[in-house]
Amino acid sequence: MNVFVLFKKEAKEQVKTYRLLIVAAVFLLFGLSTPLLFKFLPEILEMSGEGIPIEIPAFTPSDALKSYVNSLGQIGVLVAVLVAMGAIAQERERGTIIMTLSKPVGFGEFAVAKLAALVVTFLIGVALGALACFYYTTVLLGSVDVQAFLAINLLIALYFVVCLSITLMYSAFFKSQLAAGALALVTLLVMGIVSSIPPLAPYMPSALMGWGQSLAVEGGGSAWPALIISGAIIVAAVLAAWQVLSRKEL
Amino acid sequence: MTEAIVCKGLSKRYGRLLALDNLDLHVEEKTIFGFLGPNGAGKTSALRILAGLSRATSGKAWVAGEEARLNSSVLQRRLGYLPEDPAFYNWMSANEYLTFVGELFKLPSAELAARRAELLALVDLAGAASRRIGGYSRGMKQRLGIAQALMNRPAVLLLDEPCSALDPIGRLEVLETLVKLKEQKTTVFMSSHILADVERVCDVVAVIDKGKLIVQAGVEELRQRFAHPVFELEFDQPADSAIPLLQKVPGVTRVVTENRAGGVPVLRVHVTDTAKARHGLLHAVETSNLALRRYEIVLPSLEEVFVELVANHKEQSR
Structure with missing residues (x-):
């Protein structure tokens, strides 16, 4: 079995080609900016309102976490596709395979x-983003339930692994990484549309993000069928x- | 002698294109085998099947006693493979790449380090071993390609156009390396377009065209069997006026002008019957009133044999 030798080379490639840095930077940015935005949004609006009183309810840690999950659900998926689309396609295109x-x-x-x-790269990214989000939300907006927060991030990470594996599959199909990326995005989009059909929604991987959001807001909810289907x-x-x-x- | 490579009825089809057509080959151990053919003849397809990178549509092949099956790790442990255009991870250095390859072959770390140093010295890359491969010239990449193919001390080395990207000195170094490998009991199977290189190092050659084997024989045997003799005529001045006269001599098949160093053209006269042509050619030269400097019967080059064989095959298959 040479999987460990190959993994070592792949992990090194993630560092040397700056993929790890890019993924970490994107997640860190969202982790930092979301609680900061929620903390300072009332003041920013007040300053830009030129004396007109604007009534904004005080934001809670749940609001910040819900927004964090939301943002990652969109931008993180795009980053996952962009990073994984060349994984095999580029090797075929260049002949290194x-x-x-x-x-x-x-x-x-x-x-x-x-x-x-790719999974390790995203786990590092999610972990860095989560640490930043946890720290600033706690400091600026109030305490956060650690267990629920951990669960939210694990669900986010699992959803990204689904996106990465679908993109990797298309990357094996094509020599063109653009074709692989486009088809992966279309597939994820179709899965998103299907997940808006109520009877099917609990079974789609995107329900993991919904589960994460409900953990952030209510501290409850579940989507076990989606978890099993994501694994499959x-x-x-x-x-x-x-x-x-x-x-x-x- | 036992056989290092055997192909039996090997065929490969890509859609409607038949790249290999019932190819039979027998390559003896510890020889350098030249695999020749024009572009698109099926050389790369055959090499990829032998290297376990492609599946034959029909037929079978064995390399170093192991059946050539797709992605067979037993097979791949016994061979080294260099593709026509070797591609590397540009972010790696030669040191890193050879370490990666050595680890894939599970070499113990001390052995790996020694083998890596030995190979870098062999391909003259020791001085550039820590530089990024992305900054290497094509020749350097080709030499690194040969080094990585040798990491596991393969019984059979499969090389697809190993000299195509190299300058004359680089080519000479690679050819010398191949001869050394043969001395170390490695079988080398190389495809090449550069027939002068094949002629210099190969013991046996096979010529294929449109996926079919035209001939397999020793280089010398091939010349004796398939090439007609050639007369070389060198004059003191341009000799275009002599060409029509030479072409009329019985037994002459074609006259080719070759420009050589010094600016004096040499006429190469291909004949079917040496004895018959000998007197006729001299008479034609006399008639032309040109001053003859040199008149010699020469052995045809492998290139001439190759061109003739492929041309004959194309004619027969029409």
């Missing part, structure tokens, strides 16, 4: 190592990438 796969490297371990490195999608996407690699000409 030929050099690696002419060594004793299984197609499956090649795909798994790619996904693992991740496994199916990696298996599909493996199959595609073994069937398509490199």
Whole structure:
């Protein structure tokens, strides 16, 4: 098994090609800016209102967390697609995949190592964003339930792993990373549309973000079917990438 | 002698294109085998199947005793492969890349470090080993490609156009390396367009066209069997006026003008029957009133054999 050697190389690549830095910077920005915005928004509005009194209710930590989950649900998905779309496609386009796969490297371990490195990159990003959000929300807006906050971030991270694995699967299909990225976005968009159909909503991965939001607001709620289906999608996407690699000409 | 590579009825189809057509090959151990063919003949397809990177549509192949199956790790442990245009992770250095390859072959770290240093010295990259590969020239990348293919001390080395990106000195170094490898009992299977290189190092060659094997033989045997003799005629002045006279001599198939250093053109006269042509050619030269400087029967080059074989095959398949 060479999966660890491949993972080590992939992880190093995430650092050397600045992907880790970009992902960490984006998540950190949202983690920092959301509680800051909620703290200072009334003052900003008051200053720009030129003396006209504007009544804004005081923001709570839940408001900041809900907005944080919301923002990550949109921008984070886009970042996930952008970072993962070239994972295999670019290797095929450049020919580096030929050099690696002419060594004793299984197609499956090649795909798994790619996904693992991307997941670690996003886990670091989510962790940094979460730390910043937790610290500033606590300092500026009030205390936050640590357990619920942890659960929210784990759900966010899992949703990103779904997005990464779908993008990785398309990246195995195409030599063009743009085609892989476009199809991944279309798939995620279709999944988003399907999740607006009430009977199907609890089963779609985006319900994880809704679960996160309700944890932030009410401290409750659940979407266990979505959790199971998300796991199934991740496994199916990696298996599909493996199959595609073994069937398509490199 | 045992066989390092065997192909039996190997075919590869891409949609409607038949890239390999029932290819049979036998490559003996510890030889340098030249795999020749025009562009699109199927050389890269065959090499990829042998390297476990592509699946044959039909037929079978064995490399170092192991069946060439897609993504077979047992197979890939026994061979080294260099693609035509080796591509690397540009952010890595040669040191990092060779370490990565050594780890994939599970070399213990002390052995890996020694092998890496040995290979970097062999391909003359020791001085640039810590530089990013992204800044390497094509020749340097090609040499690094050869080094990575040798990391596991393969029994069989598969090289797809190993000299195509190299300057004459680089080519010479690679060819010398290949000869050294043969001395170390490695079988080298190389495709090449540069027939002078093949002629210099290969023991046996196979010529393929449109996926079909035209011939497989030793370089010398190939010349004897397939090439007609060539007369070289060198004059003191331009000799265009002699060409029509030479072409009329019985047994002459074609006359080719070659410009060589010194500016005096040399006429290469291809004939079917040396004895018959010998007197006729001299008579034609006499008639032309040109001053003959040199008149010699030469052995045809592998390039001439190759051109003739491929041309004959194309004619037959029409």
